[in-house]
Amino acid sequence: MKGIQQQALVRGLSVMIIFAGEGDAAVQAKAIQTVIERSVMGILLVAIDLDPANETLLESANIPFLFISMTLKNSEFPFISSNDFDIGYQATKYLINKGHRKIGFIATDLHSFIGNLRYEGYRDAMRDNQLEFNEDWVRHGHFTYSDGVSAMKHYGKDTELTAMIASSDLAGIGILNQAMSYGMKVPDRLAILVVDGTYLCDIVRPKLTSLTQSFFEMGAKGMDMLVSESFKDFYSMYTPIKITERESV
Amino acid sequence: MKGIQQQALVRGLSVMIIFAGEGDAAVQAKAIQTVIERSVMGILLVAIDLDPANETLLESANIPFLFISMTLKNSEFPFISSNDFDIGYQATKYLINKGHRKIGFIATDLHSFIGNLRYEGYRDAMRDNQLEFNEDWVRHGHFTYSDGVSAMKHYGKDTELTAMIASSDLAGIGILNQAMSYGMKVPDRLAILVVDGTYLCDIVRPKLTSLTQSFFEMGAKGMDMLVSESFKDFYSMYTPIKITERESV
Incomplete structure (x- = not known):
């Protein structure tokens, strides 16, 4: 194609x-x-x-x-x-409810209209739960596999983040593969939540938890x-x- | 879609x-x-x-x-x-050159014209190298992920096969995941060669060796x-x- x-x-x-x-x-x-x-x-x-x-x-x-x-x-x-605001908000809230406080937001195109809506959802969910975050926890990208890999490389295996939201299944697989090559256990050391929820989530190991779109x-x-x-x-x-x-x- | x-x-x-x-x-x-x-x-x-x-x-x-x-x-x-005959032939020959003698041929639609050509390539490569095979080593399918999973379940973890050719990347991932859930090491216990060679081969672990189409x-x-x-x-x-x-x- x-x-x-x-x-x-x-x-x-x-x-x-x-x-x-x-x-x-x-x-x-x-x-x-x-x-x-x-x-x-x-x-x-x-x-x-x-x-x-x-x-x-x-x-x-x-x-x-x-x-x-x-x-x-x-x-x-x-x-x-x-609703892209809801995507950002619900994904973040889910991780907060699981006990995470330091949550990364990865591979979203922040210059796009929908990317911005998702970011606002993330930001509001953090604020509504009295959680601080800094801009380094938010990594701009274009929803690609390599965005996930390079984000994980940027943070490194000693990152303070305990969870990441990937803005696509492929970006999440990039995070997963790079984290595993660092020897980090998923989800124990690092939780990964991906947005989309296509069949890709089911064919990788561990299977990826997703915010699933219809x-x-x-x-x-x-x-x-x-x-x-x-x-x-x-x-x-x-x-x-x-x-x-x-x-x- | x-x-x-x-x-x-x-x-x-x-x-x-x-x-x-x-x-x-x-x-x-x-x-x-x-x-x-x-x-x-x-x-x-x-x-x-x-x-x-x-x-x-x-x-x-x-x-x-x-x-x-x-x-x-x-x-x-x-x-x-x-050339689908060549796909079957080259894939099989590659595994034979790597020392494999018991090679499965998985998930090809044998009722289709191209499926038959691939099967003939597999058959001829085995015969040209004086290797016997039995029909149970050939599993009909429709190139799907679940065809790979069910083929591996059919053979089981004690299979005599040391290598399998999967007729699509997804079928190969199905074989891989099921083999790993049996605790089989890939490629040491079981080698997997997939036909197609799309990006999927690069995002799973271990990465899948492929017969790559253009x-x-x-x-x-x-x-x-x-x-x-x-x-x-x-x-x-x-x-x-x-x-x-x-x-x-």
Whole structure:
């Protein structure tokens, strides 16, 4: 997919990629038919932080659109997403309830709208529990595996932190691997809570405890809305979040 | 994405999903423009085993198309993929050269065209090296994590096998996790070689040695061909495979 994307960038993205897969003949037929008829009936923008310059273009398309997994500053556009303030707040509160006082907040893009909301959630949860924190406990990043690794390297094996919140499953695995290579026991020496809760949490050892987002529901609800009677029925909504306890806290 | 797909199945797949992402304004603009103009110029079918009933439909579309990461029985359709016979053969030969004689072949879909090619590669490599094997060493599956787990459970911790080839990274992680829960040391007691070689191999411990496919090149080459001068220039081609040594063999 990366290879396709890079070339698409150079050549102009006018290729439809079909990977509905799973060998269902009816789905395949529908997908091909759609391309033949050019009958696209809606646009789902998944996890895209839209450039302001493109807002007008999108509005002019006269095709229903909806943002999935992305809270928007521009409140005119409908989105289906988690409440990112709550993500930061609930994750932090969960760790505090487990007895942690020195909690790191790792790999969130603090320059983004959603990153800021999560940070505010973290900050408010700490303050509401009369806990101090310093800015070094908060590590800016882009949700990547290597953000997790480099954060752990920055803190080192003697870190005063007893718990970390990673802003993605992959960032949490980066923290985990680096901590284990230091010989630190997870969760005894260091607890790790990751945000997202995809299948990745289940295939690493120890399994990662997560603040789980409802990605499936976001997608299904988004499709429902796109095929609803009227574009005017579109509204923004939050899908539920929850803590999934596994083995890392 | 799963949620979107399920609803798309019910409602008819006439929604374009944009997740070019990465915040590049020019790419976003191009993607939106494409939807507005309905100017799809080609179809890439990624890892799709096309139902025969849809072949005519696809041909009638009068839009260039190309299969990516999928070898086809129907030799009239162009594809860009690995040579699946070679995947089975090279993987097996590599383990034989490392001294293994009892090698399992796990989680391949033996009913599929590509699954059969891989199996033939495994079989021929064993025979060319005067090694016997019995059918119980070959476990049918669908490339999933749980196929790996259940294969390992089937063989048990006292298995005579000293090495296994997993037909996907995830299936290999399933084997790894179940083997570790038996207290088996990887690679000393059991070597694991996985087919694919995505980032998943690097984030588990021990890191998984892989027969690596050139997915990036498949995608890039596929885009190149789609935007070439003439549909008639399309041809099928194999991209290279190689062994990437990590820690599990």
